[in-house]
Amino acid sequence: MAVPLSQMYTVTKYVLTQKLKGVQRYPLVLMLEPLFRCNLACAGCGKIQYPDHVLDRRLTPEQCWAAAEECGAPIVSIPGGEPLIHPDMATIVKGLVARKRYVYLCTNAILLERKLDEYEPSKYLTFSVHMDGLRDEHDLAVCRDGVYDIAVRAIKVALKRGHRVTTNTTLFDDANPERVRAFFDEMMALGVEGMMISPGYSYQKAPDQQHFLKRERTRELFSRILSRPKRSWQFNQSPLFLDFLMGRRDYQCTPWGNPTYNVFGWQKPCYLLQEGYAKTFKELMDTTPWDRYGSSKNEKCADCMVHCGYEASAVEDTFGTLSGFSRTVKLTLLPTSR
């Protein structure tokens, strides 16, 4: 089982509590970006193109903890930028763990081995290592030779020290399904707890027909990758989200599911689109015109099938419908029955 029972229990309890309270829109994962500075410059990455004085800004530990408390989500994902560049990252993580948040520290792992002494293994802390494929694909994706080998070595060391380690992988329509399947084999052979996959997000504005074809291509790609799953593969994400990627379930986006907080404030409306910033989480929830976003409602959302919009939809399906619940149970207990 890719996600530990205690984490499943926490998320289940949280979602059911929100439902009992009648909360219509609730966050599931806080996307906490304490800095935008990175030690890689992956071609086309849309997250780090800022002037130096913006890249040099950092959220303080206190700001990070306040955001986690204000938001209340049981899971905190820390992307960036490269979080391990932040001089106070270990303090930030320690404070989040003390607040019993399940933290996914997303890293390219270049600095992981060097920084590992600063982190105590905990069921609340997972190093989510960015791996975009086998050596050739990954090093091409991050625009630097040797990064795949560094990351693999760091994963091994982190696992040896008792840390939870997962991988996170972004796939585009040029991915080779057989190579991706071989990559899954290799990651699981390393001993990672599970893998997270998502299609990439394209900003390109294009006519609706092209959008439709693009979504179809995404579904076709993920169907080819995820059909006939191997027994060894574990995914650290909702099985219904994987169904969605394969075109077996259809969802509307849940943009408030993964609210984003960074040096600019609370990002409207989601992790990918930047249409403005709110000073508080409440202001984000109260003033964002949520009905304007989603694949059928907004040109910028038309192609998007990214986890930060649809994983929360999948979780909502699990707890909101009998078919979703039974399918989740089935795929959790029998992942190869897909």
Next chain:
Amino acid sequence: MTDTKNHTGTVQPSLQGRRFTARSRQELIEAVDLAFDYRGDVTVELRTGEVLSGYLFNRDVHGAWLEIFPANQDEIRRLSYDEVVAIAFTGEDTASGKSWEQWVAKKESERRQEAARIAAEARARGHL
């Protein structure tokens, strides 16, 4: 997490070097929106004669206020649209030329040079 990889196949012309003087409220709103989308510093000229350079990261979509991280100050500056006379795109457009297609289209030697430059910069900051 690099899930915002921009696979756009077209190269948008950069606004770097352009300057907009608004002749109407609508033009001002449009200029601020362009500056909001711009991945570089802008220079805002105010009615008081003050000139403010920084990153315009937020604005009221109804045209009431805009917010800037000044290049040389820690504190955010919030300005009223009414204070703004002109906006110039003075800073480097940091997103220009950064698409995946443009990376792939480069010669192998150019890619290696660029990767080495980026690595050297990261190393100089102690990030490698």
